[in-house]
Amino acid sequence: MSVCWIIYNGSLISEKFIDQAELVAEAAERAGVGARIMKNNDAVMDLSADMDLPDFAVMLDKDILLGYFLKSRGVPVYNDPAIIDLCDNKAKQYIALASAGLPMPATIIAPKVYPAFSIRKSGYFEKVLERFGLPMIIKEGHGSFGMKVYLxxxxxxxxxxxxxxxxIDFVFQEFVESSRGRDIRVNIVGGEIVAAMYRESKTDFRANITNGGEASPIELTEQQKVIAIAAARATGAIFAGVDLLFDIDEQPLVCEVNAAAHIRNILNVTGINVADAMIAYILEDVR
Ligand SMILES: Nc1ncnc2c1ncn2[C@@H]1O[C@H](COP(=O)(O)OP(=O)(O)O)[C@@H](O)[C@H]1O
Ligand SMILES: [Mg+2]
Known part of the structure; x- marks a missing residue:
């Protein structure tokens, strides 16, 4: 029997991370794979020591270095750490999405500024204000659950x-007013749509459920399907949680691609367990 590690982050205390790991571990067990739920810090990345290794690892965390470490020891890691790296930095990710020609909110990547210095007087910010006007979105490179997205x-x-x-890496972005408080989450595995939900918040411009958004099942339009799949492909994410916004004509805009998308809410809303599709994909892939 093969054995896998399901890795989540040991420093996060919210129950939702262990819950996510349990969903994937149960799916692995259902498929006949021995699953060990691991905190990222359970594995000591001692570069000069041997270690018992699994047949593959499911990386539910953003510990990109652990992903690279496991790969260096020959362990297949899903998603690949390079993909998690790309998706975990929204600035990097938007460069990839734009170069694939995907419809997305107009975005400017902020220039690097060293913390001890400022470009306040350079005239740069005035150009950004002129381009987007107010309100606009500022979004940090690293951030989840809407926590680092500012109106x-x-x-x-x-x-x-x-x-x-x-x-800090961040972007400036056009505020898509027609999508205020609502978006679509599409879970994709290996280029195929597994489940989707509509999310809407009555109290916040962000639709994230963690932020007060409420989810319901949705039947995707052809265009939404095509764009969601293309967005996942543009980042290379095998497991992807694609967020879509609605433009003024209700057409899809790519908001972001998550490479470590949570699957509990979508299971509760749609009855579809994305973890089974994830494990099925891996078992096909590692053979
Ligand atoms: N440019 C935008 N215009 C309007 N709403 C946005 C925009 N960008 C993000 N949002 C809202 O904020 C939420 C969080 O943004 P997102 O980029 O998905 O970050 P996170 O990784 O924190 O989920 C989105 O689900 C959407 O509801
Ligand atoms: Mg999001």
């Missing part, structure tokens, strides 16, 4: 935020 409504908030983000 900037005044110039004062704008300058305060850009100064606070010195040293």
């Amino acid at each position: 900037i409504e005044t110039e004062e908030q704008f300058y305060e935020k850009v100064e606070a983000l010195r040293g």
